[in-house]
Amino acid sequence: xxxxxxxxxxxxxxxxxxxxxxxxxxxxxxxxxxxxxxxxxxxxxxxxxxxxxxxxxxxxxxxxxxxxxxxxxxxxxxxxxxxxxxxxxxxxxxxxxxxxxxxxxxxxxxxxxxxxxxxxxxxxxxxxxxxxxxxxxxxxxxxxxxxxxxxxxxxxxxxxxxxxxxxxxxxxxxxxxxxxxxxxxxxxxxxxxxxxxxxxxxxxxxxxxxxxxxxxxxxxxxxxxxxxxxxxx
Amino acid sequence: xxxxxxxxxxxxxxxxxxxxxxxxxxxxxxxxxxxxxxxxxxxxxxxxxxxxxxxxxxxxxxxxxxxxxxxxxxxxxxxxxxxxxxxxxxxxxxxxxxxxxxxxxxxxxxxxx
Numbered sequence: 001x002x003x004x005x006x007x008x009x010x011x012x013x014x015x016x017x018x019x020x021x022x023x024x025x026x027x028x029x030x031x032x033x034x035x036x037x038x039x040x041x042x043x044x045x046x047x048x049x050x051x052x053x054x055x056x057x058x059x060x061x062x063x064x065x066x067x068x069x070x071x072x073x074x075x076x077x078x079x080x081x082x083x084x085x086x087x088x089x090x091x092x093x094x095x096x097x098x099x100x101x102x103x104x105x106x107x108x109x110x111x112x113x114x115x116x117x118x119x120x121x122x123x124x125x126x127x128x129x130x131x132x133x134x135x136x137x138x139x140x141x142x143x144x145x146x147x148x149x150x151x152x153x154x155x156x157x158x159x160x161x162x163x164x165x166x167x168x169x170x171x172x173x174x175x176x177x178x179x180x181x182x183x184x185x186x187x188x189x190x191x192x193x194x195x196x197x198x199x200x201x202x203x204x205x206x207x208x209x210x211x212x213x214x215x216x217x218x219x220x221x222x223x224x225x226x227x228x229x230x231x232x233x
Numbered sequence: 234x235x236x237x238x239x240x241x242x243x244x245x246x247x248x249x250x251x252x253x254x255x256x257x258x259x260x261x262x263x264x265x266x267x268x269x270x271x272x273x274x275x276x277x278x279x280x281x282x283x284x285x286x287x288x289x290x291x292x293x294x295x296x297x298x299x300x301x302x303x304x305x306x307x308x309x310x311x312x313x314x315x316x317x318x319x320x321x322x323x324x325x326x327x328x329x330x331x332x333x334x335x336x337x338x339x340x341x342x343x344x345x346x
Binding site: 035036037040041045048055058059063065066069070071073074076077078080081082084092093096100101102104109113117121122126129134135137138139141142143146148151153156157161164165169174179182183186187188190216220223224 | 238241242244245248257258259260261262263265266267269270273274279283284286287288290291294295296297298299300301302303304305306307308311312315318319320321322323324325326327328329330331332333334335337338341343
């Protein structure tokens with residue numbers, strides 16, 4: 001069996017850099033700015049540029065890794081199922097909060113982006129900014145935006161959310177750990193969930209729940225609505 | 234492990250088929266997620282093979298979207314031209330979404346814990 005050297009190089013480099021980035025993240029005390037995904041993406045961009053590769057070629061060579069996003073997204077059903085038990089008692093208001101939050105997070109970003117930048121690809125990609133990356137990539141690609149750009153916006157949203165939200169919640173006097181986590185997970189997905197787990201286990205579990213719920217709710221509701229949010233330009 | 238992986242693939246396949254059949258622009262893997270979630274709710278437990286396969290994939294979930302993330306390199310001009318707007322839009326939208334949720338909690342007088 002003969003496989004192109006480039007393909008083997010691209011996959012080994014991606015795995016190697018990711019594992020190194022994980023080590024750096026651990027040693028640096030898990031700072032959100034040194035998240036392994038951020039470090040890996042920028043290091044690989046640097047390596048590709050230095051080697052003179054083009055992205056479409058790298059994308060084809062790493063197709064195997066990208067493919068696993070499919071089953072991994074389906075697998076999110078397991079933690080979602082396990083976390084749903086948390087909200088039995090408060091199910092209706094928490095679900096209403098999730099629908100409201102998910103729609104506001106997506107619609108406001110698309111409308112503002114359409115008004116401020118008039119860049120259609122960017123505005124479409126903004127629709128997935130608050131949802132977990134695997135779902136955002138698929139949803140935005142289907143919509144005609146750019147999955148890669150969506151991945152970047154999701155990371156940016158996570159970083160900004162973890163910086164802004166603690167202050168906002170203090171101002172709003174939201175101290176209940178469960179509700180605090182629920183807001184963090186909805187607006188700042190995985191980054192928010194990691195921050196919530198530092199506060200308490202309850203906070204983290206509610207963040208994980210709202211992160212997965214928001215991904216599902218957004219993927220079902222937002223695609224048919226997006227055209228109505230982009231009427232300005 | 235392989236059985237669990239097969240189950241995830243079959244649910245993805247079913248989700249993809251269903252979403253193309255209905256013609257609703259939802260990614261097939263999210264439809265697969267919902268189908269599996271419904272199944273788990275009906276079963277009231279997570280079968281061992283599915284639990285193992287999903288644990289493994291979710292453990293390395295962040296690695297899986299690195300190749301897509303590297304594609305940002307193709308949007309360099311866009312980032313340079315509109316980067317400041319992106320930061321502002323994301324900040325405003327994040328605050329609005331959080332306020333909308335907090336307002337909902339107040340409206341329903343939620344006290345979860």
